[in-house]
Amino acid sequence: MSACIRCTAWLLIAVASALIWPSSFARADQPADEPADEPAHEATDEPQDSQVRCANLVYADGKTSVCFSDEFLKRIEQDSYIRAVPQFFPVQMESAELFDFPFSVMTGDGSFTLTPAQRDNLRQYLLHGGFVVASASCSSKAWNESFKQEIEQIFPGIELEPLPAEHPVFHTVYDITSSRYKSGKRQLPRLEGLTLDGRIVLIWSPDGLNDTANAGPSCCCCGGNEIKEAQRINVNLLAYALTH
Numbered sequence: 506m507s508a509c510i511r512c513t514a515w516l517l518i519a520v521a522s523a524l525i526w527p528s529s530f531a532r533a534d535q536p537a538d539e540p541a542d543e544p545a546h547e548a549t550d551e552p553q554d555s556q557v558r559c560a561n562l563v564y565a566d567g568k569t570s571v572c573f574s575d576e577f578l579k580r581i582e583q584d585s586y587i588r589a590v591p592q593f594f595p596v597q598m599e600s601a602e603l604f605d606f607p608f609s610v611m612t613g614d615g616s617f618t619l620t621p622a623q624r625d626n627l628r629q630y631l632l633h634g635g636f637v638v639a640s641a642s643c644s645s646k647a648w649n650e651s652f653k654q655e656i657e658q659i660f661p662g663i664e665l666e667p668l669p670a671e672h673p674v675f676h677t678v679y680d681i682t683s684s685r686y687k688s689g690k691r692q693l694p695r696l697e698g699l700t701l702d703g704r705i706v707l708i709w710s711p712d713g714l715n716d717t718a719n720a721g722p723s724c725c726c727c728g729g730n731e732i733k734e735a736q737r738i739n740v741n742l743l744a745y746a747l748t749h
Contacts, residue, residue, distance in 0.1 A: 557747065560606035561593035562637070565617035569595060572642060573612050574716035577739035585678045587744060598623040603630050608746050609637045611652075612715065614645035619655050628659050631699075631706040636746035638739070639707060640714035644731060649711050656699065656707075665697040665709055674698075674708065677744035684734040686712065694738055705749065714739060 559578060563569040570593075578589040593610065596603050599622040603609070609630075619627070631637065641648040656665065668674055670693050675681045683691040699707040713731035716739065732738065 555588065557587065557589040557608065557743070558606055559589065559593055559743070560596040560603065560609040562598050562603075562609050562611045563595055564598040564611065564623055565619055568613045568615075568617050570610060570612040570642065570715070572715050572717055573610050573640075574719040574736070576716060576719040577736045577743065580736060581678065581740045581743055584740065585744060587747065589743070599626045604633070604635070607634065607636060608743055609635065611637050611639045612642055612648075614642040614648050616647040616651045617655075618651065624655065624659050632701060635706065637707045638714065638742050638746075639709040641711065642713060642715055644712050652709065656709075660699065660701070663699065663701070665699050665707075668696045668698050668708070672696075673749065674705075674741055674745045677741045677748070679737045679741055681737060681741060684732050684738065687731040687733060694732055696738075705745075708742060710738075 559575075561570055561573065573593075575592050578591045578593075581587050581589055582591075594606065596606060596609070599620065603626060627637075639652055641652070653665070670682065674696065675693075682693065684694045685691050695711060697709050697711075698705040699709070710732070714735040715731065716735040717731065718733070719736065
């Protein structure tokens with residue numbers, strides 16, 4: 506099976522499953538805005554090859570996320586019918602292995618430059634079924650600027666577009682109308698999508714989606730206007746990526 510087909514196959518399986526599951530991925534016995542008291546099932550109940558695997562991209566000269574919490578992979582199993590391996594897999598952006606993952610996280614802080622091989626592989630990944638969530642650690646302005654410059658190089662003439670409140674990404678598992686930010690304010694999370702051939706393949710947040718409160722004691726948001734309720738957004742992003 507070719508690299509491109511492997512990634513697309515993951516999405517076809519998820520879409521086929523959606524024909525059986527409720528139109529909303531929230532469990533029928535679970536309110537959309539409340540976590541379940543107990544997980545719907547344990548991750549070990551299913552063989553790993555039947556669970557969605559999510560990549561943590563390694564890019565530029567070794568930049569990657571060390572504080573993007575994977576807790577949303579456990580929560581999506583509690584509050585939906587989606588099964589996911591409950592931890593990220595580090596994957597080099599330029600590797601063929603990337604095409605084994607339908608969903609990837611790209612985050613970090615500070616400026617960066619992708620290699621030509623990384624740009625080409627990311628382009629092919631997104632064109633052939635892959636999905637990326639991109640978010641700067643601690644809302645790093647330098648990272649956001651580098652990211653937007655790279656996307657302009659990879660897809661010249663295609664712009665990231667803001668997603669409105671009624672967009673399905675805000676209503677897959679949870680109905681999200683606002684989220685609490687580090688500043689204390691509540692507002693609709695700012696998400697922008699990159700659309701190729703009528704499909705959103707990448708969603709970028711200029712504000713941190715790291716969910717650092719659940720990332721471990723060594724992680725914190727030391728600057729910027731981090732989204733404090735990012736876990737629910739990340740659940741929705743994964744559900745959206747698998748079904749659209």
